[in-house]
Amino acid sequence: MINQSNKTLNTNITKLVNQPYKYGFSTTIEKDIIEKGLNENVIRLISQKKQEPNFLLEFRLKAYKKWLQMKCPEWAQLKFSEIDYQNIIYYSAPKIKKKINSLDEVDPELLETFEKLGISLSEQKRLTNVAVDAIFDSVSIGTTFKEELAQEGVIFCSISEAIQEYPEFIEKYLGTVVPIGDNYFSALNSAVFTDGSFCYIPKNVKCPLDLSTYFRINDQQSGQFERTLIIADTNSQVSYLEGCTAPQYDNNQLHAAIVELIAFDNASIKYSTVQNWYAGNEYGQGGVYNFVTKRGLCAGINSKISWTQVETGSNITWKYPSCLLVGNNAQGEFYSVALTNNYQQADTGTKMIHVGKKTRSRIISKGISAGKSKNSYRGLVNITSKALGARNYSQCDSLLIGNLSNANTFPFISVQNATTKVEHEASTSKIGEEQIFYFLQRGISIEKGIELMISGFCRDVFTELPLEFAAEADRLLSLKLEGSVG
Amino acid sequence: MNNKPILEIKNLKATINTNEILKNLNLKVHSGEIHAIMGPNGSGKSTFSKVLAGHPAYEVLSGEILFKGKNILELDPEERSHLGIFLAFQYPIEIPGVSNEDFLRLAYNAKQKFKNQPEVDPLEFLMIINQKLELVDMSPTFLSRNVNEGFSGGEKKRNEILQMVLLDSELSILDETDSGLDIDALKIISQGINTFMSKEKAIILITHYQRLLDYIKPDFVHVMRNGKIIKTGTAELAKELEIKGYEWLK
Numbered sequence: 001m002i003n004q005s006n007k008t009l010n011t012n013i014t015k016l017v018n019q020p021y022k023y024g025f026s027t028t029i030e031k032d033i034i035e036k037g038l039n040e041n042v043i044r045l046i047s048q049k050k051q052e053p054n055f056l057l058e059f060r061l062k063a064y065k066k067w068l069q070m071k072c073p074e075w076a077q078l079k080f081s082e083i084d085y086q087n088i089i090y091y092s093a094p095k096i097k098k099k100i101n102s103l104d105e106v107d108p109e110l111l112e113t114f115e116k117l118g119i120s121l122s123e124q125k126r127l128t129n130v131a132v133d134a135i136f137d138s139v140s141i142g143t144t145f146k147e148e149l150a151q152e153g154v155i156f157c158s159i160s161e162a163i164q165e166y167p168e169f170i171e172k173y174l175g176t177v178v179p180i181g182d183n184y185f186s187a188l189n190s191a192v193f194t195d196g197s198f199c200y201i202p203k204n205v206k207c208p209l210d211l212s213t214y215f216r217i218n219d220q221q222s223g224q225f226e227r228t229l230i231i232a233d234t235n236s237q238v239s240y241l242e243g244c245t246a247p248q249y250d251n252n253q254l255h256a257a258i259v260e261l262i263a264f265d266n267a268s269i270k271y272s273t274v275q276n277w278y279a280g281n282e283y284g285q286g287g288v289y290n291f292v293t294k295r296g297l298c299a300g301i302n303s304k305i306s307w308t309q310v311e312t313g314s315n316i317t318w319k320y321p322s323c324l325l326v327g328n329n330a331q332g333e334f335y336s337v338a339l340t341n342n343y344q345q346a347d348t349g350t351k352m353i354h355v356g357k358k359t360r361s362r363i364i365s366k367g368i369s370a371g372k373s374k375n376s377y378r379g380l381v382n383i384t385s386k387a388l389g390a391r392n393y394s395q396c397d398s399l400l401i402g403n404l405s406n407a408n409t410f411p412f413i414s415v416q417n418a419t420t421k422v423e424h425e426a427s428t429s430k431i432g433e434e435q436i437f438y439f440l441q442r443g444i445s446i447e448k449g450i451e452l453m454i455s456g457f458c459r460d461v462f463t464e465l466p467l468e469f470a471a472e473a474d475r476l477l478s479l480k481l482e483g484s485v486g
Numbered sequence: 487m488n489n490k491p492i493l494e495i496k497n498l499k500a501t502i503n504t505n506e507i508l509k510n511l512n513l514k515v516h517s518g519e520i521h522a523i524m525g526p527n528g529s530g531k532s533t534f535s536k537v538l539a540g541h542p543a544y545e546v547l548s549g550e551i552l553f554k555g556k557n558i559l560e561l562d563p564e565e566r567s568h569l570g571i572f573l574a575f576q577y578p579i580e581i582p583g584v585s586n587e588d589f590l591r592l593a594y595n596a597k598q599k600f601k602n603q604p605e606v607d608p609l610e611f612l613m614i615i616n617q618k619l620e621l622v623d624m625s626p627t628f629l630s631r632n633v634n635e636g637f638s639g640g641e642k643k644r645n646e647i648l649q650m651v652l653l654d655s656e657l658s659i660l661d662e663t664d665s666g667l668d669i670d671a672l673k674i675i676s677q678g679i680n681t682f683m684s685k686e687k688a689i690i691l692i693t694h695y696q697r698l699l700d701y702i703k704p705d706f707v708h709v710m711r712n713g714k715i716i717k718t719g720t721a722e723l724a725k726e727l728e729i730k731g732y733e734w735l736k
Contacts, residue, residue, distance in 0.1 A: 429582055433542065438579040441539050442593035442649060443567035443600065452592065456583025456632070 027112075033222075034091035040064065043191055046091050050160055050194075055171050063180040063190030070184045076347040077376040077408055080252075080289065080316055088254055089222035090192045131156055133197045133213045135226060143197075145209060153202040154238075156211050159227050162198035169200060173229060177260035177297045177324070185256040185291040185318075189225045193258070196226035201236040201267070210466055212241040215257075223254040230260070232267035234300065239270040239466055252280075252315060256291045265300030265327065270308070272465055277313035282371075284343025287315025294321035298330035301356070306333035308464045311348060312477065320378065322351035325359035325387075332361040335461040339477055340373030340405070349379040349410075354387035354420075363394040364460050368477075369405035376408040381424075385416040392422045399457050400430040401450075429457075490555060492517045492657055492688050498549035500537045507533040509713035511549070515657070518685045522699055523692045524724060525710035526732045531692045532576055534710070535661045539573040540566050553657065568600040572655030574646035576662045576692075581633035586645070589633045590615060590652060597653055615652065622648050622678045639666035647678050659690045664698040676701030696728040709735055 034045055043064055047057040072083070131145035133156065149156050155166065163170050180190045197213040215226060232238055242259075255277065261269050271294075280287025290313075296305035307321040317340075323332025334350035352361035361381065369375040381392045398407035409426050431453055439449030454477050455462070462474060493515040500508040507530045515521055525531055537544045538551065540563035551558050558566055581589065587608075594614070595605040606614065612629075619626060622644040634642050643663050650658050660679070664672055679702055683689060691704065699707075699721060707723040708715045709732070717723065717735055727734070 435579050435581055437539075437541055437563060438575070438581070440563035441567055441573050441575075442589075442653070443564055443596040444589075444592050445564060445596070448592060448596075452584045452588060453581060456581075456585075459583065 032091075032093045033089055036089050037086045038088070038090060038192070042090055046192060046194060049091065050163070052163055053167050053171075055167075056163060056174075059175065059180070060191050063187050064192075066181040067184065067187035067191055070181070070187055072184050076318055076378070077374060077410075078316055078318060078345045078347050080345075083252075083254060083289065085188075090225070091194055092222040093194075131209045131211050133158060133211075135195055135197075135213060135215045135224075149207075149209065152205050152208055154205060154207055155198065155200040157198055159193075159196040159198045159229065162229075166198070166200070169198070169231065170229070173231060173260070173262060174227075175260075177262060177295045178258050178293050183293060186258055186293045189227060189256045189258045189293070192223075193225045193227040196228045196257070197230075198228070199230045199238065199240065201230075201232045201238045203233045204235045205233075206236065207238040210239045210241055212243070214243045223256065225255075226257045228257070228259040230262070230269060230271070232261075232263045232269050232303075234265045234267060236264075236267045238268075240272070241466060242271070242273045243276070251286060253288050254291070255288050255314075257293070259292070259294040259321075261294075261296035261305055263296065263298050263300060263303035263305055263330075266302045267300060268304040268306075269296065270306045270466075271296070271321070272308040274310045275313050275317070279313045279344050280315040280342065282342045284315065284372075287344070288313065290314035290317045290319065292317075292319040294319065295324065295351075296322070296332070297324045298327050298332060298356075298359075300330070301327040302329045302331075303327050304331040304333075306331075306335070306464070307350065308333075308335040308461065309337070309348075310461070310465070310477075311336070311338040311346060314346075315344060317344075317346040317348055319348045320350055322353070323361060324353045324355065325361065325390075326355045328356040328358060330356050330359045332359070333464075334361075334363045334365070335464040336365045337368070337458045337461045337477070338366070338375055338377075339368040340370070340375045342371040342373060344371075344373040346374070347376045347378055349377045351380040351382070352392060353380075354383040354390040354392070356387060358389040358391075359387055360390070361392045363392070363396070365394075365396045366458050366461055367396075367398045367407055367409075368401065368454065368457065369398070369407050370401035372404045372406075374406045374408075376410060378410045378412075380412045381414070381422060382412075383415045383417065383420045383422065388417060388419045390417075390420040392420075394422075394424045395460075396424075396426045397457065398426075398428045399454075400428065402431075489516075491515055491552075492554055494550075494552040495538075496550045496552070498537070498551065499547040500533065500544050500549075501547060502533065502544050506547075507544075507713055508537065511710075511714050513708070513715060515688045515690065517656070517688050519705045520683065520689045520691065520702060522704040522707045522724060523690060523710050523715075524694065524707060524727060529710045530713040531710055532661055533713075535573055535576075535659045535690075535692060538566075538659060539563055539571060564596075567653075568597060570656035572650050572653055572658040574643075574650055574658065574660040574663050576665070578634045578637075578642040578646055580635045580637075582635055584633050585629070586631055586633050587611075587615070587629040590629070590649065593649065594652055618648055618651050621651055621681060623674045624648065640668065640671040643667060644671070644675060644678075647675055647682075651678065651682050656686065657688050657690070659692065661692045662694065663691070664693055664695060672698065673701065696724045699724050711735070 034042055043060050047060055131149060133143040143157055178186050181187055199211055201207050230240060263269050277288035277290055298305050305323050311317050325332050332352050338346045338348050340346045350363055363379060365377045367375040367377055377396045383390045396409045400407055407428060411424055413422055415422055436446055436449060455474055491514045495511055495513040498508050498511040523531055546559055553569060591611045598605050616626060624644055704721055707719050709717040
């Protein structure tokens with residue numbers, strides 16, 4: 001149609017994306033570290049340091065043996081150099097001088113770190129409507145609003161604390177949604193996880209606050225292996241938020257997390273993530289390798305699990321928050337915005353496994369690729385023979401910015417009974433020079449124009465985010481792309 | 487008609503991908519005038535409109551474009567727009583996910599800001615835009631649709647004219663606004679343009695057909711060929727061309 005000069009476009013696009021990462025600082029703090037490397041002794045040592053019950057040590061060792069037999073998956077559209085697992089620190093915790101009774105006794109250095117990240121833990125300044133569990137490298141440093149939540153019977157604490165205080169929950173549910181040997185990274189995590197959040201919402205309780213965990217990788221050499229378990233008992237409801245950042249280092253940090261959700265009859269869990277790990281520099285050096293297994297089990301009838309994710313960070317993202325829809329009438333949802341820039345690579349999507357009758361799932365995925373990045377949607381909709389009357393709707397849209405970025409969609413659909421209804425829609429569009437010129441000709445600046453296009457593109461997902469996150473997400477995306485065109 | 491032209495183009499040479507498209511183009515336009523530029527395919531008409539608006543894919547090798555006496559070659563497309571240059575696109579661009587209303591309001595407010603006038607809120611804007619909508623006979627429902635997405639050819643062109651009217655541009659270049667229009671749509675658009683036209687404004691119509699000029703009377707007709715204007719005349723010239731074809735001028 002209109003002649004485009006590639007040269008001009010490319011220079012314009014190169015300028016597009018180089019907003020400095022504002023969470024790139026690191027904190028100097030005295031640490032308790034287990035030497036680099038992974039072997040059975042390290043695992044025993046972790047377990048010992050955390051004074052874990054025997055069943056958990058067994059769990060870890062079993063996972064470690066599994067892991068040794070497994071291979072790093074290669075099916076994803078990701079290219080990265082082999083990870084040297086002996087060159088990673090598996091346990092790094094800020095040294096605590098004495099037992100902490102309240103958050104105000106936490107090392108000021110740490111409080112300040114979270115303060116800088118916009119997460120205030122101190123009594124006076126903390127968010128009034130969100131309870132936060134703050135995790136620094138390998139350990140949780142504190143949880144806000146614990147007492148208030150306890151009054152409703154809600155348990156919200158670090159998983160280490162849960163292991164001590166509520167071992168019966170942990171023993172019963174840990175590893176039931178994501179089995180130890182589910183995949184390479186889940187086996188690794190099961191062997192070496194150090195902290196994470198635990199949350200239990202009792203019967204008939206609508207959790208009065210949004211719960212939130214903030215993950216911070218600080219140490220240059222350490223991996224973060226956290227584990228989150230959320231259980232929503234019959235008739236209960238909870239909304240959970242997760243945020244993450246990491247300092248700017250020129251080596252890659254490994255982050256391999258597991259999140260397990262369980263929803264019983266009529267229970268509903270809404271899990272939202274804004275992932276902003278350090279993504280590496282404009283040449284693709286540094287940044288976090290993010291290999292995460294997230295899965296929810298809709299065990300009960302009418303149960304509902306909804307995943308919303310905004311993925312903007314990490315050098316590599318490998319992540320498929322999924323739903324196992326076992327209870328009749330159960331509902332699974334997945335809303336995702338994944339933005340990649342420079343040399344970032346994301347292979348992300350979801351699995352919806354329909355087992356119960358009349359189960360429903362909905363997938364809305366929006367991929368934005370700029371720079372020389374690669375962004376893939378990978379999804380599975382599996383409707384088993386028992387899932388009579390099941391329904392799925394999937395929509396996968398890709399938006400390309402510039403000529404050098406790459407978008408893929410890999411939808412797998414398997415239907416084993418004839419009473420189901422499955423719909424899949426996909427589109428690819430591009431923010432090209434002609435669109436930008438159109439904005440400019442009307443006197444609208446590039447930044448405004450791109451912001452408008454991106455927020456329009458992501459609208460269906462952003463409306464699913466809790467209010468505090470929605471504005472943040474919008475701002476984050478435009479920041480990430482600022483200056484990237486023209 | 488004052489003597490100082492609103493637009494003066496002197497010896498303009500421009501290339502895209504090292505192909506020279508404009509070769510020594512000269513043109514003078516005064517406020518209050520309507521100029522028609524006609525010419526065979528590939529003569530450089532659309533390139534001319536893009537260069538005037540500052541499209542980054544085109545490189546100006548030499549020459550000058552003076553707008554209200556000021557050389558605008560170094561200005562960004564955005565700045566040229568603020569100064570009062572409007573281009574109605576031959577193929578208006580679709581912008582998925584962005585409502586026409588938001589787009590129009592942003593454009594309007596960008597101009598307000600440039601003129602140091604207060605930006606308007608969505609409600610105020612609705613009052614402004616609703617009046618303009620009547621001018622191009624469009625229903626308010628189209629404000630909630632995405633910019634040009636799924637618009638028919640006629641709707642896209644009407645949307646361009648709507649934007650021209652909204653931004654109240656002093657110099658408007660209409661690149662084949664008549665192409666792809668049925669006779670009713672052509673009448674509506676022409677009426678809109680004629681209502682908009684005034685002593686303070688100038689319009690350059692780029693067209694293949696004499697048909698448009700039955701509705702909008704040009705003061706001058708230029709024939710462009712091979713990157714320059716080879717003949718200039720009055721409305722009569724267009725009629726003559728219609729009968730004899732461009733070969734006649736060879």
